[in-house]
Amino acid sequence: MRSYQTNQIIEQLKFNNGLTWAYSILWLILSIELQPFSFSLPLLLIGAVNLGFSFIHQLLLYRVRQSAFRADRKTAVERSLAALMIFGIVTGNLFTFISGIMAFKKSLSTGLIYSIYMVLVDMMIIAVTSLNLFKPFVTNYYLVGLSVLIITLVYHSLILAFGQKIYSWNPGVQRIALGLLLLSGLTGNLLVFLVAASFYADNQPYSKGKRQTSIREKLTRNHAALLGLLFISFLLTLALTSTFTFSYSFAVQNDYANILQNPSIQYPFGTDNFGRDVFTRIVYGSQISLSVGVLATAIPLLIGGALGAISGFYGRQTDNIIMRLLDILYAIPGLLLAITIVAAFGASTTNLIIALSLGYIPSYARTMRANVLQVTNLEYIDAARALGQNNKQIILKHVIPNAMAPMIVRSTLTIGTAVIATSSLSYLGLGVEAHVPEWGNILRIGSQYLETYPYLAIYPGLAIILLVLSFNFLGDGIRDATDPRLN
Structure with a gap:
């Protein structure tokens, strides 16, 4: 039977194997130039080197799958292959780097x-x-x-x-x-x-x-x-x-001498119709996307969580009043509510955060209420009452801490949703101010040049997709880690 660390190495190599092959093929595809048909030699060389690392990765995966492989007793050949894969980071191959170090180390x-x-x-x-x-x-x-x-x-x-x-x-x-x-x-x-x-x-x-x-x-x-x-x-x-x-000047100041420049070493993602560096704008746009996403999740987490905890713990009339009021807010579509608030009070980062937060409060309150109703029926709550603790102590010390796990999972997933909503509203001109380097604003400008300069829309679109996917992957991982049925 294989040890736990041996299985860890095998699973990591299996996961990274397909990704490193895909990464190599991506570089080969990027090296193709259609008009006229030719190959970009630097990109082709990077793709060829990555193919070599992929072959090494495949060979090491084959060896570790053998029944004789043990994590604490690697052969010289296996350690040499692992050491070679670490150098894949030179070509940007994160996957061979991760696999190489995990396979090279004696213990994990x-x-x-x-x-x-x-x-x-x-x-x-x-x-x-x-x-x-x-x-x-x-x-x-x-x-x-x-x-x-x-x-x-x-x-x-x-x-x-x-x-x-x-x-x-x-x-x-x-x-x-x-x-x-x-x-x-x-x-x-x-x-x-x-x-x-x-x-x-x-x-x-x-x-x-x-x-x-x-x-x-x-x-x-x-x-x-x-x-x-x-x-x-x-x-x-x-x-x-x-x-x-x-x-910051590259992101906001107009440079009419460099309008709509193609991607280069000076402008990695090119320039827009005002000569602004798209790469710098995306970098500064991450500040807004992350801050709005986190704050638009933290506010309903606190307010909705508190209302849900009070509603679920006290029940009866308190529960009816709180939940019926939240049902009114829940009946209004979140995006429509955000558009209404921003249209009424103006486009700004503060108004955007408030608009998105209000729409998420009812769902957080419902989630917390359901968790609290389940927790309050457990024996240790009765034991706390028997020891003379008041309702405030029971809620803060026993109920909320044991009802927070689903809320944490939900919050990681909500951040991704908030990022999409922020970019969507900015794309419609109802998010942050038009001149602010935000991913939705950048995407809105790029959409006007899809046929001639598609990279202006591709790069901010990829940034949004990757960030949302990352929060979804992390949320799924935390959910699995907190699910007792999977443990």
């Missing part, structure tokens, strides 16, 4: 798996930020910001390489290492906190031989959820660091 842990994705976020941020070197000018803080990102990558790489040995370090050194790791999370890399929590938990005396029961540990089994978390962390880090590493 939750902290190690999150460390791989943490380092990938750093690499992606530095790669995107480095493109500004080809711009006519950079911000005053660009070199400082880029230096901080590089130092962060070096430190995170050391954590990836030696983090599993943290339990053998001096306690003072452990605290300093984890403190610096948490400090590096200020860049926006969410995976930093998961790595720190994992290494801290693994360093506890009771952790040896313990089953993986926490959501953080179970999430590592869902490879799609990890990819979603990777992209969300990447966008969040990019949104926070772009203030210091990207020049």
